[in-house]
């Protein structure tokens with residue numbers, strides 16, 4: 120069986136998440152060597168404990184040489200990537216993260232709950248009369264984009280521009296979109312710069328203003344850092360939340376007993392949101408690079424070798440979760456690694472994403488209790504995002 124395993128092949132994920140491979144590897148080959156055509160291979164980690172270990176030891180497993188499994192970047196590409204904190208190591212990362220954290224504390228995010236509720240109600244209103252929708256494009260993809268616009272204080276008349284640029288940015292592995300991706304990146308970067316200039320002249324009660332202010336120690340984001348951060352938000356906050364919402368809805372359609380618990384208000388929406396993130400694991404993997412010769416479970420890892428952590432595999436590890444293959448909205452405690460394995464890069468938007476999902480599913484359960492499939496579900500071809508492209512649904516909206 121080990122010989123058929125190919126965790127790299129994006130076609131595999133278009134068919135389905137390879138849980139049987141993950142469980143085989145977790146038991147028999149937890150530090151698995153994965154070949155990549157025409158490139159150096161990598162070590163694939165599938166146990167929860169190992170994913171946590173790598174995530175929490177940036178001095179051994181660095182993000183500086185890239186966090187994407189591929190392509191292998193030249194120095195110029197690496198330098199560009201390093202402008203976003205995802206690809207930085209402490210202490211550079213620590214400073215950057217401290218500055219942007221201010222906008223994402225539970226308190227800062229708490230202020231948004233009312234707006235997020237209005238956004239979710241608005242999205243349901245839009246499709247209510249039709250009685251059918253594509254869950255992905257009509258609901259799941261809209262929510263995180265609206266929320267990021269709200270967060271950044273983007274005026275409503277500019278929303279559609281942000282929509283178009285962000286969609287181009289997260290465009291799939293398709294070379295056809297490469298050109299469009301570069302020009303959208305430039306446009307969003309320039310827009311972020313203009314918004315920043317406006318807020319410097321006219322400070323307001325929004326995330327941009329907070330992020331542009333110096334912190335208590337007088338530190339502030341340097342030139343270009345704010346713009347790069349906005350680019351990262353547009354990518355990091357969108358596809359992740361979108362696919363947590365779509366994958367969560369699909370899981371609920373497939374598990375009517377769990378949907379009934381939500382509709383009958385038998386589980387806290389926050390607890391349900393955590394289980395949805397564990398179950399879906401919207402990000403499949405992130406990469407690190409060994410900074411020195413080291414070992415995991417007796418397997419020698421040489422300096423410079425790539426190590427890739429598989430979140431959906433860790434999130435089904437029976438050493439950590441009882442009945443890992445059961446979708447249980449009431450699961451508590453739920454030490455999943457869907458937002459990362461802890462350590463410095465743990466998802467900055469985790470509080471926000473949990474709130475978006477909790478509010479959305481509460482609204483759906485209240486207003487579309489009979490939601491059901493209305494056609495074929497189409498999955499995304501990607502070894503990075505566990506994504507759904509299309510999911511037609513039908514409902515009687517209240």
Ligand code: HEM
Nearest residue numbers: 204205355356359360363458459460464465466467468472
């Ligand atoms: C369900 C939705 C989401 C999932 C599953 C998710 C998952 C993740 C994961 C796995 C990481 C990497 C953690 C690590 O390397 O240890 C990450 C990092 C990050 N996420 Fe999220 N994320 C979600 C939503 C969001 C949202 C809504 C935002 C912001 C609006 C966001 C912003 C970020 C940023 C900025 C980072 C990089 C943090 C750093 O390098 O310090 N994410 N996320």
